[in-house]
Amino acid sequence: MTAVDAARQILTSLHDVMASRARAQEKLDQVVDIIGESLSSEVCSIYLLREGMLELYATRGLNKSAVHVTRMAIGEGLTGSIADKVETLNLAEAKAHPDFQYRPETGEDKFHSFAGVPIVYRERAVGVLCVQHVDPRKYADVEIEALQTTAMVLSELITNAELVDEEDALGLTPEQSGPQIISGLSLVKGLGAGFAAYHQPRVQITQVVADDIEAERHRVYNAFDKMHEQIDGLSAQADFGVGGEHEEVLQTYKMFAYDEGWSRRINEAISSGLTAEAAIERVQQHTRMRMREIDDPLLADRMHDLEDLANRLLRIVSGQLGTAAQQGLRQDTILIARNLGPAELLEYDRRRLKGVILEEGSLTAHVVIVARAMGVPVLGRANHGNGGLRGTVRDGDEILLDATAATATVRPTAPVADAFLQRFAKTKERQAVYASLRDVEPFTKCGTRIQVMMNAGLRDDISALAMTGADGVGLFRTEFQFLVSATLPARERQQKLYRDVLDAAGEKPVIFRTVDIGGDKSVPYLASEMARQDENPAMGWRALRLALERDGLMKAQARSLLEAAAGRSLYVMFPMVSEVWEFDAAKKVFDEQLAFLRSKKKMVPEAIHFGAMLEVPALAEVLDLLLPRLSFLSIGTNDLTQFLYAADRGNPALAERYDWLSVAILRFLRRVSQQTVGSGVDVGVCGEMGGRRLEALALLGIGYRRLSITPAAVGPIKELVRKVDLAELTEAMSQWLLKPETNLRQELSAWAQEREIEFD
Structure with a gap:
């Protein structure tokens, strides 16, 4: 008899038992008789997890008086070991195993052979199915596989009948629950x-035993075909895999997806009488057991890949794709x-x-x-x-x-x-206080007006202008539209977004940053260009560098912005400018598109203001050359700080060193601010630094009068501004920056506390 035949014989009998109206206990009593007879085994027992203990629930061959009396902890004895490790045991001589424990009330002393499989629910053991025999012999593979398949059906019966507690069914210890x-x-x-x-x-398997085996086989064939299409499609996606691991991960996925052994095991499980979902889960359980035995981290990772694929196949075959x-x-x-x-x-x-x-x-x-x-x-x-x-x-x-x-x-x-x-x-109370400042202009105690603007990237974000009372949008990230699109956004789509944003902003200015994609912000429709694989994406082929090389992309965005702002003022900012010629090249694209629109008698903006983001430290060394070309300058503190420190801001190990209140950073920022004095160029900060109250104080103290921050930070910063005397703050900052050994965060915190200025 094959494993398939043995399992099918048992499942056929179990199907009638499960469909009956008998009580759960009666069903379990019938189940142990069916399994014992099918496998010619003198003992068959079912242990279930109750209140954290394994309790003998039904038996054929052991003393009936031991039912609901014999209990053991997880990890105790052979049965407890199976539940603890969620693995199968197959022993010719049970007493020779180091975990063996004798329970006299069961009358098991005359039995030698022992085999047990875990009854698994949601990847946890909620019980154990055991068989025993007088003669010392190992059970055949066909018998073990039949037991494993039966255990899966028992899982459905046990959980549906609520024979185990929810915490036990989920396998949670008291601490975990x-x-x-x-x-x-x-x-x-x-x-x-x-x-x-x-x-x-999680995919819910509602039926374990198949009504029509051939129909189930057809369902799983179709699911495999769909999965193969999905896996093949991954090779065209730029965001699949990370860096140089792309090909390795893809090849591993393909290896498993097309593995005939895997599909054959699923097919055999269906032949034994399981539904397609149950068959996939049955094979997956076997895989998980193997994973627990693997010490090699690389092999364990590969088995996790197979687990991911099995989950994908399960979602497809069940139709639970959402x-x-x-x-x-x-x-x-x-x-x-x-x-x-x-x-x-x-x-x-x-x-x-x-x-x-x-x-x-x-x-x-x-x-x-x-x-x-x-x-x-x-x-x-x-x-x-x-x-x-x-x-x-x-x-x-x-x-x-x-x-x-x-x-x-x-x-x-x-x-x-x-x-x-x-x-x-x-x-929320504090937010209500901040909201009450919506219509209050942010003047300092000494009467200086500070511009508090907000950052945005979505059309819906603009509604926050009215809610917060921000002075405008100091940074509109146009790349969001590119990141969430499957294809390069058409010029008409871009134009509609920009026009909608300008309409929603009304009289308040919106500074559009040209697209900042590339590097770590990969998009699938630029797959060939993204294949460059920058070792340091933040410092790689991105932002203006990419846009100038992909001039079609830059031209489309320039035309879209110019047409959207027809009859209004347009503010355009170029990201990651490193040298003056890059700014000139980007502005030239806009000038050419402007000339084209005028030649076609199209309406154009009444005024265009060009600015640059200072994120690359090198730009600070040529500001004297760039300033005459600019209307405004914005400091991108996020990238600037990591470039100054040579510290990846995405690396948790460097998080403590990524401090905006270091003397080095603030000296650099003050020097930039001082260079713009008398130039007629408006200078500001757009980045998270300006939205943190203590850091905002430091920026005000070194000369910055425009901050562009998240909408949630607008209220808190407006409230902060009204408590500041700039002359006093500027003098304090000057003194602290003279001393390289100064702990500026500590000094500024104490200064703020003395003046009852709250900070993060």
Whole structure:
């Protein structure tokens, strides 16, 4: 008899048992008889996890009086070891195994051979199925495989009948079912409270035993075909893989996707009587058991690749392809994902999305830029134990996310939740105070008007102008439209976006930064150019460098901006300018497009103001040459600081060194500010630095009078400005910058506290 025949024989009998109206206990009693008879085994027993202990629930061959009496802890005895390690045991002589424990009440002393398989639910053992025999012999492979298939069917029966507690079914210890704190990397600061939802929801297998084996086989064939199409399509996507690993990852995926052994095992499981979903899950369980035995990290990674592919195949065959966004959020939600793209994040309902937790993610990831624009707090690099987040966080668990402190509390206790909500309430009260300053102009105590502008990148962001009372948009990131598009945005689409933004802004100025893609901001439709594989993407082929080389891209954007701003003032800013000739080349593209539009008698902007971003330190050395060409200059503090420090801002190991209040950075920024005095060029800062209260104080003290920051920071900075005496602050900053050994953060904090100025 083959493994397929043995399993099919058992499943045929089990199908009738499961369909009957008998009580769950009666069904289990029938199950052990069916398995024992089918495998000619003198003993068949089922142990289930109850209150953290394995309890003998049904048996054929052992003393019936031991049922519901014999109990053992996870890891105790042979049965406990199977549940603990989620692995199969097959022993000719059970007593010879070091984990063997004799239980006299069961009457098992006369049995020698022993085989047991875990009953698995959601990757956790919720019970054990055992067989024993008087003669010392190992069970054949066909018998073990039949037991494993049967255990899967039992999992459905056990969980549907609620024979195990939810905590036990999920395999959670009391500590895991209680409060847990997850740590990570703060990607977008803020607080959020909601209920856990996975971006890729777990596939629910609703039917295990097949009604029509050939129909199930046909379903899985079709699913394999669709998966092959998806995998083949990955090779054309520029964002698949990371750096030089692209080909290796792709080849591994293809190797598994087209592996005949994998598809054959799934087919055999279907032949035994399982549905397509159950067959894939059955093979996946076998893979997980193998993964636990692998010590080689490289091989373990490859097995994880196979796990990913199995999940992909399971979603296809079940038709459960939708993300949580497509299924719709029904309550305040903390979204959990391995990683996300910007377009995927934008699909979510902003009203209900209260935060994001990523198992991967970095400060420079596209999704982080979009999340910051949306005002959604994000915690990245979050992982918890060997099982990852899925091993700790269940769908629907309450989560308190403190992305500022880089932590998330899962299933909080009442006191913790109360304290968090009080803190949340205070934050909202403070936000209400800031909102009350919407129509108040930000003058310092000495009467100097400070421009407080906001950063944006989405059409919907412009509504924040009215809500915050910002003076305008100091940085509109035009690349967002490029990052979330599958193809290069057509000129008409670009023009519509820019016109909509200008219409929404009304009389307030909007500074459009020309597209900043390339480097780490790869887009699939520039795949051939992106293949350059910069070793240091932030300092590579990106922003203006890319746009000048791809002159078609630059021309289309220039025409779109000029046409959108017809009859109005247009502010254009070029990113990552390193030398004067780059600014001249970029402006020439606009001049040529302007001349073309005029030759066609088209309406053009009434005034055009050109500016540059100072992010590359080299530009500071030629400012005297550039300033006569500029209307305004904006300091991009994010990139500038990492270039000055030669410290990747996406590297957590360097996070403590990435300090905007270092003497070196502030001296550099003050020198730039002083160079612009008397030039008629408006100089400002657009970046996160200007949105932090203590750092904003430092910028005001070294001469900056225009800050462009996130919408959420506009109110706090306006409130801060009104408490500052610039003469006093400027004098203090001058003194501190004279002393290289000064701890400027400490000095400025003490100065602010003395004047009752709150800071982050």
